[in-house]
Amino acid sequence: MIQLMVLLYKGVWKNEYAPRRWREGVVVNLLKKGDKTDPGKYRRITLLNIVEKVFCKLLYHRIVGALEKERMISEGQAGRIIQGTKREGKPTYCFFLDVQKAYNTAWRNGLWKQLSEFGIKEKMWRVLKKMTQCTKAQSCWTENRERTVSGTLLAVCLGV
Numbered sequence: 158m159i160q161l162m163v164l165l166y167k168g169v170w171k172n173e174y175a176p177r178r179w180r181e182g183v184v185v186n187l188l189k190k191g192d193k194t195d196p197g198k199y200r201r202i203t204l205l206n207i208v209e210k211v212f213c214k215l216l217y218h219r220i221v222g223a224l225e226k227e228r229m230i231s232e233g234q235a236g237r238i239i240q241g242t243k244r245e246g247k248p249t250y251c252f253f254l255d256v257q258k259a260y261n262t263a264w265r266n267g268l269w270k271q272l273s274e275f276g277i278k279e280k281m282w283r284v285l286k287k288m289t290q291c292t293k294a295q296s297c298w299t300e301n302r303e304r305t306v307s308g309t310l311l312a313v314c315l316g317v
Contacts, residue, residue, distance in 0.1 A: 166212050173280065175288040179209035182294040203294050216285065223276055265289065 169175065182203035191198040242249045272282060 162208060162211065165208070166215065169212065170280070170284060173283045173287055175284075175290075176209075179206050179212075179288065180290070180292045181206070182292070184294045184296055209288075213288075216281070219281065220277060223281075 182205045184201055184203050186199040186201055189198050189200050239249055269282070269286060272285070277285070
């Protein structure tokens with residue numbers, strides 16, 4: 158299995174191509190806490206292809222390595238403080254800040270320009286851009302055993 162994934166990843170890297178399935182996700186709503194009838198109590202997340210997630214993790218380590226080399230990542234980013242305090246055996250305190258939809262509303266053209274200025278260029282830049290082009294998401298499929306689908310042409314004669 159690992160050899161197949163490596164072969165796939167090499168092909169994606171060499172051809173600067175992101176498989177269609179990697180750019181598709183299934184959106185599900187997770188109840189945070191509270192009243193189940195309150196739509197505001199749900200967090201929308203997109204489930205993505207696991208093979209794509211592993212590839213992204215590999216790219217992530219390359220990018221972070223390059224940014225660290227150029228001193229573009231501060232100690233306060235990417236969990237550096239937590240890693241440092243754990244290493245030193247110090248207690249770690251954290252707080253959670255819910256920046257609603259921050260990533261989903263990122264200005265993509267500005268992101269590509271910023272990455273280029275940070276030294277992420279050429280093949281890495283093109284592969285990252287390809288992986289975010291033409292992305293799609295859909296709601297989760299559910300099995301319907303109780304009734305027919307209301308949008309079907311047969312709805313008229315089936316009494317839907």
